[in-house]
Amino acid sequence: MSELLSQIGGWFGYLSRPGVLVQLSGVAVLIAASLLASRRPPARPAGPWFARLGLLALLGLFTAVLAAVSMPYGLVGIAALLIGGWFGLGLLRHGLGRWLPAGEVRQLDSGLLRPLYLLFSLVMLIREVDAPASLAVIPIGTWFGSTVTVGQVFLSLLVIVLLFVGSRPPSHGLAWILQRLLGGGDSGRRALALLIQYSIIATGVVWTLDQIGFNRTAILAVAGGLSVGLGFGIKEVFSNFISGLWLLFEGSVRPGDILYIDGDPCEVRSLGLRAAVLWRDRDNAELVIPNQTFFTTTTTTFTGSDRMRISEVSFGAAYHHDPGEVIRLAAATAAEVPGVLAEPAPKVLVMGYGDSAINYALRFWIANPMQNLSISTAVRRAIWQAFQRQGIEIPFPQRVLHRGRSQPG
Amino acid sequence: MGRWLRAAALVLGLAPLVAGCGLGPQPLPGLTPRTSTILYVAIGVGDATRIDSTLRSALGEKLEALEKLYADLRPGVKLELLIFEEERLLAEVRRRTRSGLAPDLILAEGSIAQQLHQEGLTRTVPFPNPSSDQLSPSLIPFAQVDARHLFAVPVGYAPQLACFDRRRMAQPPATMQALLTASSEGQSFGFKLDLGDLAWTLGSLGALESFTAIRAGSPATEEHVSRIRQWLLWLQTANLQQRITLAGPDANLGDGLLDGTYAWITCRSSDQTYLHAQLGDDLGLAPLPAGSQGQPSPVSVLLMWAYGRNSSPVQRQAAEELVRFSLNPPVQRAMTLRGRTLLPVSREAPLPVASSTRLAALVTAQQQAQDARARISQLLVMRNREEDFNRILIAFHYGNLGVDEATDALVRLLQSPSP
Structure with a gap:
């Protein structure tokens, strides 16, 4: 490790060169000026883009001036290239937004494209100040008797990050193909995609470590050590992970399922390593629930065997209306409500004879459990209007008071 | 914005401080300045696959040894090693020069140093100078641009010789016949089908005179043609041996020696760095075998220090002083004894050859190269036709050309004007 730090420390020696200083100072000044300019409220919506193009143009001009006076200019060119690429990612994100949902684009942009670009930029800069091939072979420690080099660690981290972030699209693609071939619902496809993704990650991590030269025995030893550690230190995390996998295999909780949580229907958005993320439409909240919760508490689902739900609306009608007529009208009215x-x-x-009215319960089936509240509201409105038209009274609570005779004194 | 400005100010503010490390007072004449500076030293190695921890460590140790020796005279100079693939060296220096990050010193073969100079990627040094005074006078023409300038400064010879695995071969063959006999007895040998690599066999088999004579414009007499034919026939005979491999021009014979494919290969003394790192004392060195027609005619590569163009004044001064220091006879001797990869170019740097067979092999190989230099240099002029030569050799090797056709093709190529 000391050799690596010494090598990194050596990069700063270039700062003693006037040519390098001029380039770095110029780039820093131009970036600072561009940031200052972009802080002002833009006169036009495209203002920030003009500021960015202006920065690139100035960097290009600076490069040309340095080249004209026979001074080194490569660093300015690289800065322009990298900054231009960063701006280009913004354009790419904008373009992807036309084809993909906003969430997917955000995840792709912040989870894959920008980190990869930052990594690429880092390698580009290191390539300028050092020789990557010789830097990569610097040993930084030993791993169960095997020497681990900078390149191995870098490559391992890169592949593992790519596996975590980049395995999602192919997993979903494969799950989609399997769904087409074998049939099955959307939630089943999502569960399958998650299982494929975990399999790719697990296989990829072991394969990568093996290919890069990590000792297999060491990997097994670490796995063994981890399993002991899991029993004590991070058993909750591990328990949640296993619960998540079990839920996927069992199929009781899958992405896309509708669960009842604290009296509200929620849709399972994702089933992660540690927790499930559920979406509650009442207030657009996302609930992060540890996977093991589904193992220790009763779970009410509306999507176990099918996605239908029975909804119920209660109402009352005055005593003087024939219950048979009320029942027919309410049933016919409900049948006409969309959903x-x-x-x-x-x-x-008929649920009973109340103080003021005969109490009824209207039960009907809906196809989407998440629409229970909106369809029930529509049914209540339709009943009120139908009763109004037919002259059926929904009475207020009434109480008849009888005054007793006063006792003679 | 504030934090961005602060960061920029920090960078700009620190830079002069760091740069200031090299801006000390001017030294008095004869005294070296005691300011710290970092010198970037680029070295090219055969190919990318050779760049590993062992090679880096071995080269790092050598540079560190030079740094420590130099520290006695001029403390505060730190050498940063940059290892590049030899083929990429020119491109890397070109790219870095554009960025202002070119190495201060480039240790390269003479031909590469010359290319660097021709592309304007290195700066010349005045001649004569304190460094050139240390050199053997015969070397000056190889480094001269004109009467008053050198494009680089020679630092060491790397002659071609034989590398062998002592565990598998007790005694290396001293003659071409002994080589064939050893192969028939089970020893494995590796050559490269490359004219530069096979040039030594021209001397041993008596074809060198014919090659150079035809190249020099003499008519291709029957004797000349016959000698070239004999040379090709020996190669054919060697090729028929089960344990002699004529590998392609891009083959890495060193890897074959390390993994046990070969017991004996042709190598350059500078290859020892990575071979010795793996084989240790099991690595043996020997002069290349002589033949019935004469001594071998190996090519010795002259390694040179070339100066990068982007150095600061302090780095420039330190680089020139380091080069001068590296040519001091005691330093040349110490570096040769320590690394045993380069031979001194200094006028007076006697080596204790009697106490070291390796050193003796190096010195013998260099002597053979020097004896053949005048004749070999005729062929070196045709370096840019090397691929054409190699194509003929490969076609002959695979039987696409018969011995007479291959002889004719070589003669025609030697007679053709250089492009």
Whole structure:
């Protein structure tokens, strides 16, 4: 490690060269000026883009001036190239937004494209100040008897990051193909994609470490040590991980499922290594629930065997209306509300004789559990309007008071 | 914005401080300045696959040894090693010169140093100078641009010789016949089908005179043609031996020696760095075999220090002083004894050859190269036709050309004007 630090320290020796100083100072000044300019409120929506193009133009001009006076200019050129590339990523993101959902684009941009670009920039800069081939072979320690070099560590981290971030699209693609071939629902496809992704990551990590030269025995020894450590230190994390895998295999909780959490229907958005992320439409909240929760508590799902749900709306009608007429009208009204399934047909039940009215319960089937509240609201409105048209009274709570005779004194 | 400005100010503010390390007072005449500076030293190695921890460590140790020796005279100079693939060296120096990050010193073969100079990537040094005074006078023409300038400064010879594995071969063959006999007895040998690499066999087999005579414009007499034919026939005979491999021009014979494919290969003394790092004392060195027609005619490469163009004044001064220091006879002797990869170019640097067979092999190989230099240099002029020569040799090797056709093709090539 000391050799690596010494080598990195050696890079600063270039700062004693006037040619290098002029280039770095010029680039720093131009970037600072561009940042200052971009802080001002833009006169036009395209203002920031003009500022960026201006910076690139100035860097190009600076390069040309240095070349004209026979001074080194390569660093300015590289700075222009890297800054231009960074701006280009913004354009790419904008373009991808036309084809992919915003969430996917955000994840692709911040999870893959920008980190990869930063890595590429780092390698470009190191290539300028050092010889990457000889830098890569600097040993930084030993791993169970094998010497580990800078290049090995860099390559391992790169491949592992790429596996974590880049394995998602091919996993989803493969799951999609398998869904087409074998059939199955969307939630099953998502679960399959997650399983494929974990398999790729696990296989890739072991393969990468093996290819790069890490001792296999050491990997097994570390795995053994980890399993002991897991039992004590991070058992919760491991428990959640295993729970997540188990849930996927079992299929009781899969991405796309609708679960009832604290009285609200929530959609499972993703099932991660540690926790599941659920979306609650009532307030657009995302709930992060540790996977093992689904093992220790009762889970109510509306998407276990199918996605249908029975909704219920309660109402009352005055005593003087024939219950048979009320039941027919309520059932017919509900059947006409969009979202209420015609089959099984809505059913109205007499629930009891209340203080002010006869109480009824209207039960109907809906296809999307997440729409329970909106369809129930529509059904209530339709019943009120239908009762209004037919002159069926929904009475207020009434109480008849009888004044007793006063006792003679 | 504030933090960005602060960061920029920090960079700009620190830079002069760092740069200031090299801006000390001017030294008095005869005294060296005691300011610290970093010198970037670029070295080219055969190919990318050779760049590994062992080679880096071995080269680093050599540079560190030079740095320590130099520290006695001029403390505060730190040498940073940059290792490049030899083929990429020119491109790397070109790119870095554009960025202002060119190495201060480039240790390269004479031909590469000349190319660097021709492309304007290195600066010349005045001649005569304190460094050139240390050199053998015969070397000056190889480094001269004109009467008053050198494009680089010779620092060491790397002659071609034989490398062998002592565990598998107790005694290396001293003659071409002994080589064939050893192969029939089970020893494996590796050559490269490359004219530069096979040039030594021209001397041993008596074809060198014919090559140079035809090249010099003499008519291709029957005797000349016959000698070239005999040379090709020996190669054919060697090729028929089960344990003699004529590998392609790009083959890495050193790897074959390390993995046990060969017990004996032709090598350059500078290859020892990575071979010795793997084989240790099992690596043996020997002069190349002589033949019934004469001594071998190996090519000795002259390694040179070339000066990069982007150095600061302090780095420039330190680089020139280091080069001068590296040519001092005691330093040349010490570096040769320590590394045993380069032979001194200094006028007076006697080597204890009696106590070291390796050193004796190096010195003998260099002597053979020097004896053949005048004749070999005729062929070196045709370096840019090397691929044409190699194509003929490869076609002959695979039987596409018969011995007479190959002889005719070589004669025609030697007679053709250089492009």
